[in-house]
Amino acid sequence: MNGITYNELLSSLSLSYKQIESLSSEKAELKRTKRALKAIVEFNRLLQHKTDELNLLKDTCKLIIDIAKYHMVWIGFCWINQNNEKVVSPVATYGYDEGYVENTKIAWDDSGVAQGPTDIAVRTGKPSVCRHILTDKEYEPWKAEALKRGFKSSIAIPLILEEQVIGALNIYATEADAFDKEELSLLMELSNDLSIGISTIRKRAKNKDNENKLLEINKKLEQMIMNEIHKRMQQEQFLIQQSKMAAMGEMISVISHQWRTPLNCLSLVIQDIKEAYRHDELTGGFINDTVSKSMNFIRFMSETLDNFRNFLTPSKTKVEFSVRKAADEILQMFSDLFSRDNIIITLEAEDESESYFIFGYPNEFKQVILNIINNSRDALIMAKKGLSDKNGYGRIFIRLKKRDSKVIIILCDNGGGIEEDVANRIFEHYFTTKATDGTGVGLYISKTIIENNMGGSLTFRNIDGGAEFKIVI
Numbered sequence: 274m275n276g277i278t279y280n281e282l283l284s285s286l287s288l289s290y291k292q293i294e295s296l297s298s299e300k301a302e303l304k305r306t307k308r309a310l311k312a313i314v315e316f317n318r319l320l321q322h323k324t325d326e327l328n329l330l331k332d333t334c335k336l337i338i339d340i341a342k343y344h345m346v347w348i349g350f351c352w353i354n355q356n357n358e359k360v361v362s363p364v365a366t367y368g369y370d371e372g373y374v375e376n377t378k379i380a381w382d383d384s385g386v387a388q389g390p391t392d393i394a395v396r397t398g399k400p401s402v403c404r405h406i407l408t409d410k411e412y413e414p415w416k417a418e419a420l421k422r423g424f425k426s427s428i429a430i431p432l433i434l435e436e437q438v439i440g441a442l443n444i445y446a447t448e449a450d451a452f453d454k455e456e457l458s459l460l461m462e463l464s465n466d467l468s469i470g471i472s473t474i475r476k477r478a479k480n481k482d483n484e485n486k487l488l489e490i491n492k493k494l495e496q497m498i499m500n501e502i503h504k505r506m507q508q509e510q511f512l513i514q515q516s517k518m519a520a521m522g523e524m525i526s527v528i529s530h531q532w533r534t535p536l537n538c539l540s541l542v543i544q545d546i547k548e549a550y551r552h553d554e555l556t557g558g559f560i561n562d563t564v565s566k567s568m569n570f571i572r573f574m575s576e577t578l579d580n581f582r583n584f585l586t587p588s589k590t591k592v593e594f595s596v597r598k599a600a601d602e603i604l605q606m607f608s609d610l611f612s613r614d615n616i617i618i619t620l621e622a623e624d625e626s627e628s629y630f631i632f633g634y635p636n637e638f639k640q641v642i643l644n645i646i647n648n649s650r651d652a653l654i655m656a657k658k659g660l661s662d663k664n665g666y667g668r669i670f671i672r673l674k675k676r677d678s679k680v681i682i683i684l685c686d687n688g689g690g691i692e693e694d695v696a697n698r699i700f701e702h703y704f705t706t707k708a709t710d711g712t713g714v715g716l717y718i719s720k721t722i723i724e725n726n727m728g729g730s731l732t733f734r735n736i737d738g739g740a741e742f743k744i745v746i
């Protein structure tokens with residue numbers, strides 16, 4: 274046989290067989306590598322259009338089967354189920370599964386369940402390959418079910434997101450010895466791309482979520498602002514109403530204050546009728562005098578009403594009037610009341626020929642004079658109560674003078690004056706030392722009329738034995 278021994282032939286045949294075997298295995302590996310590569314290219318194309326995570330996972334599984342021609346694939350995520358067990362829960366599967374994934378429980382903690390490629394991959398963060406399911410002892414718990422479905426080798430590749438394992442990509446092949454180094458590195462690349470895809474979709478969803486939350490917050494804010502505006506408007510309405518009520522209350526207290534003296538006088542006049550009747554003095558002249566006096570008080574009260582209707586917002590026009598005439602009128606009307614309390618009011622003008630004209634509101638000015646002399650009357654009555662000699666007269670002086678085209682009105686009494694510690698508070702609204710007899714409104718109104726409405730000044734000082742008020746207009 275051309276010099277070749279049988280043994281030599283046999284050994285050369287066996288060598289060629291090994292070469293053929295190795296050649297065909299190389300060819301199979303090359304084929305699988307090519308498929309894995311194709312799968313990567315397709316996957317990257319797929320990734321560009323995906324916006325939904327589950328959809329991406331499902332399509333990735335399908336692509337791995339359809340293009341890379343593996344037998345079965347599934348993707349599982351690490352999960353803590355309702356029994357508080359750490360399991361790898363399948364989220365997408367494709368290929369020849371036939372209930373394999375559903376019935377396989379894979380734990381990622383040390384709860385006693387045997388360890389297979391998936392949970393090793395999840396725990397270690399590294400791919401785990403089983404190249405011979407038939408002979409691999411570690412694979413024992415799943416072997417029967419795997420072989421039933423024709424799985425001969427498998428690989429589990431961890432899915433890592435921001436350095437944290439979130440699950441695994443599991444692939445099964447019908448050939449033993451699949452998933453060599455080259456193929457493994459390509460599949461790892463694919464799983465890495467898948468992780469990036471998941472991360473991108475999640476970030477996008479999170480952004481969208483944030484956007485929605487922002488929209489919701491904006492909506493809520495808008496609503497809150499609207500509610501606040503509504504509340505403010507209601508409050509404003511309430512405040513307007515309240516200030517109206519306060520203004521009304523102030524006006525009523527002013528009017529009742531200003532009416533007290535003429536009402537007192539009116540009641541005295543009426544009582545006098547009874548007395549005159551008793552003493553048979555009810556003559557025509559008396560009646561005429563009484564009616565004219567009463568009408569004067571009523572007119573004064575009616576004018577007070579008119580004056581103070583616009584007290585808070587004076588709208589009337591100012592007129593020129595004689596201070597002397599205004600003071601005279603007040604004294605004529607009220608001197609009776611004062612003389613009953615043994616009080617003598619004296620009006621003195623520095624220049625007897627002068628009328629002392631000023632610009633302003635005559636009736637309101639009369640109210641001021643009345644307020645000041647009424648206070649003097651109160652002080653004189655109080656002072657008298659404390660005196661042992663009850664025959665002493667109370668005195669009130671109204672003095673008129675002119676300085677630098679300004680009219681000065683001095684009103685003073687001998688009622689003892691004002692205690693120094695309260696003197697600086699007498700113009701305050703509601704400040705009174707008269708307990709229930711006073712409202713503390715008189716001087717406040719007087720100052721408002723003189724200073725705010727008539728542009729003058731009203732001041733006070735204690736003088737020897739009494740009080741002095743000074744008006745400069």
Ligand SMILES: Nc1ncnc2c1ncn2[C@@H]1O[C@H](COP(=O)(O)OP(=O)(O)OP(=O)(O)O)[C@@H](O)[C@H]1O
Pocket residue numbers: 530644648649652686688689690691699700704705706707710711712713714715716717740
């Ligand atoms: N001539 C005065 N002599 C002494 N005290 C005075 C005199 N004038 C004012 N006062 C003091 O100033 C206070 C405030 O006076 P005001 O006229 O504002 O209120 P009132 O007289 O107490 O009450 P009302 O509102 O009824 O007039 C008085 O309570 C009183 O203590």
Ligand SMILES: [Mg+2]
Pocket residue numbers: 644647648711715716
């Ligand atoms: Mg008073």
